[in-house]
Amino acid sequence: xxxxxxxxxxxxxxxxxxxxxxxxxxxxxxxxxxxxxxxxxxxxxxxxxxxxxxxxxxxxxxxxxxxxxxxxxxxxxxxxxxxxxxxxxxxxxxxxxxxxxxxxxxxxxxxxxxxxxxxxxxxxxxxxxxxxxxxxxxxxxxxxxxxxxxxxxxxxxxxxxxxxxxxxxxxxxxxxxxxxxxxxxxxxxxxxxxxxxxxxxxxxxxxxxxxxxxxxxxxxxxxxxxxxxxxxxxxxxxxxxxxxxxxxxxxxxxxxxxxxxxxxxxxxxxxxxxxxxxxxxxxxxxxxxxxxxx
Amino acid sequence: xxxxxxxxxxxxxxxxxxxxxxxxxxxxxxxxxxxxxxxxxxxxxxxxxxxxxxxxxxxxxxxxxxxxxxxxxxxxxxxxxxxxxxxxxxxxxxxxxxxxxxxxxxxxxxxxxxxxxxxxxxxxxxxxxxxxxxxxxxxxxxxxxxxxxxxxxxxxxxxxxxxxxxxxxxxxxxxxxxxxxxxxxxxxxxxxxxxxxxxxxxxxxxxxxxxxxxxxxxxxxxxxxxxxxxxxxxxxxxxxxxxxxxxxxxxxxxxxxxxxxxxxxxxxxxxxxxxxxx
Ligand SMILES: Nc1ncnc2c1ncn2[C@@H]1O[C@H](COP(=O)(O)OP(=O)(O)O)[C@@H](O)[C@H]1O
Ligand SMILES: [Mg+2]
Numbered sequence: 020x021x022x023x024x025x026x027x028x029x030x031x032x033x034x035x036x037x038x039x040x041x042x043x044x045x046x047x048x049x050x051x052x053x054x055x056x057x058x059x060x061x062x063x064x065x066x067x068x069x070x071x072x073x074x075x076x077x078x079x080x081x082x083x084x085x086x087x088x089x090x091x092x093x094x095x096x097x098x099x100x101x102x103x104x105x106x107x108x109x110x111x112x113x114x115x116x117x118x119x120x121x122x123x124x125x126x127x128x129x130x131x132x133x134x135x136x137x138x139x140x141x142x143x144x145x146x147x148x149x150x151x152x153x154x155x156x157x158x159x160x161x162x163x164x165x166x167x168x169x170x171x172x173x174x175x176x177x178x179x180x181x182x183x184x185x186x187x188x189x190x191x192x193x194x195x196x197x198x199x200x201x202x203x204x205x206x207x208x209x210x211x212x213x214x215x216x217x218x219x220x221x222x223x224x225x226x227x228x229x230x231x232x233x234x235x236x237x238x239x240x241x242x243x244x245x246x247x248x249x250x251x252x253x254x255x256x257x258x259x260x261x262x263x264x265x266x267x268x269x270x271x272x273x274x275x276x277x278x279x280x281x282x283x284x285x286x287x288x289x290x291x292x293x294x295x296x297x298x299x300x301x302x303x304x305x306x307x308x309x310x311x312x313x
Numbered sequence: 314x315x316x317x318x319x320x321x322x323x324x325x326x327x328x329x330x331x332x333x334x335x336x337x338x339x340x341x342x343x344x345x346x347x348x349x350x351x352x353x354x355x356x357x358x359x360x361x362x363x364x365x366x367x368x369x370x371x372x373x374x375x376x377x378x379x380x381x382x383x384x385x386x387x388x389x390x391x392x393x394x395x396x397x398x399x400x401x402x403x404x405x406x407x408x409x410x411x412x413x414x415x416x417x418x419x420x421x422x423x424x425x426x427x428x429x430x431x432x433x434x435x436x437x438x439x440x441x442x443x444x445x446x447x448x449x450x451x452x453x454x455x456x457x458x459x460x461x462x463x464x465x466x467x468x469x470x471x472x473x474x475x476x477x478x479x480x481x482x483x484x485x486x487x488x489x490x491x492x493x494x495x496x497x498x499x500x501x502x503x504x505x506x507x508x509x510x511x512x513x514x515x516x517x518x519x520x521x522x523x524x525x526x527x528x529x530x531x532x533x534x535x536x537x538x539x540x541x542x543x544x545x546x547x548x549x550x551x552x553x554x555x556x557x558x559x560x561x562x563x564x565x566x567x568x569x570x571x572x573x574x575x576x577x578x579x580x581x582x583x584x585x586x587x588x589x590x591x
Contacts, residue, residue: 085493105493117490121508121585130504131494162585182494 024096025218026061026084026186031093033079052243053079057093059237059246061220066212068221070229070276071239072287077222080244081190084220085111097186107135110179114191116171118163124174125150125159131182149177152211169200176208180215189221193228205231226280230272231263238279241287248279373555378562381555390544391563397539398529398567401457405464406525412465413472414514420473421480422506431477438470442528446535455536460529467528468521475517479510512586515579522575526568541567 033054053076061067071077082088083095086104095102097109110131118127128146137145150159153173163171172192179187193201205228212219223229229236230252238247252272254263263269358375361367385391420426442463449466453459483506491505533542541564548557 087489087493105495107495109493111490111493113486113490115486117484117486119487119505119508121511121583123585130491133504134494134496134500164586 023062024060025063025065025098026059026220027096027099028057028059028080028084029094029096031057031080031083031095032091033076033083033088034091054083054090055243055245057244057246059249061218064216064218066209066219066221066232066234068223068229068233068236069239070223070226070236070280071244072241072280072284073224074287074291075239075241075283076244077224077239078190081111081188081220081222084186084188085109107131107182108184109186109188110182110184112172112175112179112187112189112192114194116163116168116175118171118175118178120163123160123162124155124166127163127174128178128181131178135182137182145181146177149181150174152180152214153177154207167200168196169204172196172204173207176211180211180217184217186218186220189219191222191224194223194225201228208232226273226276227264229276230269236276238276239283241283242290247283250276371554373558377555378558381553382559382562385544385556385559391559394539394541394544394560395563395567398526398533398541401460401540402464402525402529405461405529406468406521408461409465409468409472409521409525410518413469413517414476417473417476417514418480418502418507418510421477421510422502424481427477427481431474434470434474434477438474442467442524443531446532450536460532460537460540463532464525464529467524471520471524472514472517475520476510476514479513479517480506482513483509512579512583515575515583519572519575519579522571523568526564526571530564 031054032052034050034052036050057080059067069077069080079088083090084102086102086106086109119130122130125143125146128149129142132142132145147156147159150156153176155170155173155177158166158170163174166174176192193204196204208219209232221232223232233252235249235251237249239245240247250272254266254269355375360374362369362372362374382391420430445466446459446463449459449462453462487505487509488501491501496504529540530542530545533540534546537543541560545557545560545564548554548560
C-alpha cells in the first residue's frame with residue numbers, strides 16, 4: 020500500500036437487508052450481497068475508471084465513497100482518515116444530472132458554495148468562472164428544463180467543481196447522452212481534469228469510455244461485486260492523439276477488457292432475468308395467498 | 314439607391330408597427346375566444362325571458378338582474394354581505410393554511426406517519442364538509458365560529474393531503490445530491506424539500522380556496538343573518554328574484570377572482586416551471 024493513496028478502499032462489504040415494498044413483504048428474507056471484499060487504492064490526481072455490468076454494485080460503491088451510506092464491514096480512507104459522512108471534499112455527478120429545477124443554471128452551481136458558507140458576491144463570481152469553464156457562458160440564467168441533456172450535465176459538473184472538492188465521483192455521467200454529445204463531454208472532461216488536477220473516480224458500463232478516459236480501469240464482477248482486475252492504460256496526454264479510438268493499442272486494451280467483462284455481463288443478465296421471474300412468481304403466490312386468506 | 318440608408322430605418326419601423334399590430338390582434342382574438350361563450354350566454358339570458366318561453370317572474374332578463382345588483386350596491390347591502398362572507402372565508406382559509414402546511418410538511422417527511430395517516434385523511438376529505446355542518450352547529454352554535462370552522466374543515470384536507478404528497482414525492486435524487494453536499498436536515502428541508510414540494514402544495518391551496526367559498530355560501534344558507542349565502546336565501550324567501558340572481562352572480566365572480574389571484578401567486582412562486590401556454 021503506497022503512502023500517496025488519496026483513497027483506500029479496504030475489504031469493503033455491503034449487503035442490503037429485506038426490501039421494503041408492498042409486494043416483496045414475503046420475499047426471501049436473505050439479504051442482497053451487493054459488494055464483496057472490495058480493495059482499491061486511488062492515487063492523488065488519478066483518473067480511475069470503474070467498469071462493470073449493470074447491477075453489479077457500482078452505484079453502491081459510489082454511495083459509500085460519498086459517505087451517503089456506510090459499509091457493512093471494511094473501511095474507506097480519504098487521505099488516511101476514515102470517511103464519516105458526506106462532505107464537500109468530495110463532489111458527485113449523477114447520471115440523471117440532479118439539478119434543482121427551481122434554480123437557474125448559475126444558482127445551481129452556487130448551491131454547493133452556499134452550503135460551504137461562501138459569501139454572495141464571491142459565490143456568484145466563482146459560479147460564473149466554472150460555468151465558463153464548462154463552456155456554458157451565456158446560459159447562466161436558464162432553468163434546467165430549458166437546457167439540453169449535455170448542457171445539464173455540464174452544469175452538474177460545474178456545480179460539483181465549484182466548491183473545489185478534492186475528489187470527483189462520477190456515476191455513469193454520460194450514459195444518458197447521445198453518442199456525439201458523449202464524445203464531446205468525454206474530451207471536455209479530460210481537459211478539465213488536466214486543468215484542475217482533481218482525483219476522479221468515474222463509473223461506467225462502457226468499455227470504450229473506460230479505456231478512453233481512465234489512467235487505470237478497475238473491472239468489477241457481476242453481483243456480488245468484486246474487483247476482478249485493475250488494468251493500466253498507458254496513453255500519455257490522450258488529447259494530443261487525434262483519433263485514439265482507432266489506435267491499435269486502444270483496440271487491444273478494449274478487447275482485453277471485453278474478454279474480462281463478457282462473462283460477468285452474461286451472468287448479470289441471468290441474475291436480472293431470474294430476479295424478474297422471482298418477483299413474478301412472488302407476485303402470483305402472494306395473490307393466491309390473498310385469496311386463501313380472504 | 315442613395316436613399317437606402319434612409320429607407321432602412323423606415324422599414325424597421327414598419328416592421329415594428331406590424332409586430333405591434335399583430336400583437337394587438339392576437340390579444341383581441343384571445344379576448345374574443347375567452348369571452349364569446351359567456352357573451353352568448355348572457356345574450357340568451359337577456360332575450361329568452363322576454364320571448365315568454367320561460368316565466369319572467371322566476372327568470373328575469375339579465376339587465377334586470379344587473380339593475381338589482383346595482384341597487385344592492387347603492388344601498389350598501391352587497392358590500393356588507395360580501396364583507397361578512399369574505400371575513401369568514403379568509404379566516405378559515407388562512408387558519409387552514411397555518412395548520413395544514415406545517416403539519417403536512419412534517420407528516421410527509423416522516424414517511425411512516427404518512428402511510429398510517431393517509432387513508433384517514435382521505436376519508437376525512439371525502440366526508441363532505443356540509444354533511445357534518447349539523448355537527449358544527451351543535452357544537453359551536455350558529456355564530457361565526459361554526460362558519461369559520463366549516464371553512465377550516467373544508468380547506469384543511471386538500472391542503473394537508475397535497476402538502477404530504479408534495480413532500481413524499483420529492484425526487485430522491487435531489488435529496489441525495491443535496492445530502493452529498495453536506496446539507497444539514499434543516500437546510501435540506503428549507504432549500505430542497507419545500508421548494509420541490511411547492512407546485513403540489515399549490516394544487517391544494519387552489520382547491521382549498523375554491524372550497525372555502527363554496528362551503529361557506531352553503532353554510533350561510535342554513536343558519537346565518539349575513540353573508541352572500543344568506544342574501545340569496547333571503548332574496549328567494551322574500552320573492553326578490555332579481556336580487557337572488559344578483560347574489561348568485563356575485564359568488565361566481567368572487568370564485569373566479571379568488572382562483573385568479575391564487576393562480577397569479579402560484580405563477581410568481583413557481584415561475585421556474587414550464588409555462589403552461591408554450
Ligand atoms: N437500497 C437498496 N436496497 C436493496 N437493494 C439494493 C439497494 N441499492 C442497490 N441494491 C441492489 O444492489 C445491487 C447493486 O446495485 P447498484 O449499485 O445500483 O448497481 P449498478 O450501479 O452497478 O448498476 C442491485 O442488485 C440492486 O438491486
Ligand atoms: Mg448504477
